[in-house]
Amino acid sequence: MTKKRVHVAVGVILADQQVFLTKRADNVHQGGKWEFPGGKVEANETVYQALSRELKEEIGIEVLSCIPLVEISHDYVDKSVLLEVFIIDNYLGEPSAQEGQQEAWFEVATLSTLDFPAANIEIINKLKGC
Ligand SMILES: Nc1nc2c([nH]c(=O)n2[C@H]2C[C@H](O)[C@@H](COP(=O)(O)OP(=O)(O)OP(=O)(O)O)O2)c(=O)[nH]1
Ligand SMILES: [Mg+2]
Numbered sequence: 001m002t003k004k005r006v007h008v009a010v011g012v013i014l015a016d017q018q019v020f021l022t023k024r025a026d027n028v029h030q031g032g033k034w035e036f037p038g039g040k041v042e043a044n045e046t047v048y049q050a051l052s053r054e055l056k057e058e059i060g061i062e063v064l065s066c067i068p069l070v071e072i073s074h075d076y077v078d079k080s081v082l083l084e085v086f087i088i089d090n091y092l093g094e095p096s097a098q099e100g101q102q103e104a105w106f107e108v109a110t111l112s113t114l115d116f117p118a119a120n121i122e123i124i125n126k127l128k129g130c
Pocket of ligand 1: 006008009010028029030034035036037038039040054079081083117118119120
């Protein structure tokens with residue numbers, strides 16, 4: 001049986017060659033790994049609406065503008081995802097984890113040393129070229 005592909009809006013908060021990451025809770029899909037903030041696009045919502053909503057909920061910022069970076073289809077053993085990834089190039093507020101997640105800024109150059117979901121390798125490679 002074909003698995004449903006979950007559509008996810010993902011935001012890369014990039015400032016001075018540093019990116020803001022949060023850590024996924026241990027008990028969820030790909031738990032315990034670093035992630036770019038974001039979440040599922042709900043029915044009747046555009047990817048931009050989902051991105052704004054998720055970044056408000058998860059890290060308390062208001063997205064003012066964003067630039068598409070990459071789209072990634074990835075099949076995990078238990079789930080298939082379509083990640084639509086955007087660079088957030090203008091926002092209001094200071095990113096901070098709103099749901100008790102671990103948070104940190106990392107240099108782009110150090111991202112490849114972190115434990116990420118496998119789908120993210122493509123995001124990291126793109127960012128290194130930015
Ligand atoms: N946010 C985010 N999700 C990612 C990344 N890489 C990656 O494979 N994913 C996957 C993990 C999840 O299966 C899915 C995102 O779902 P999510 O659990 O964040 O969704 P959500 O915020 O809407 O959470 P919930 O309301 O369902 O609890 O995408 C990433 O860098 N950021
Ligand atoms: Mg999420």
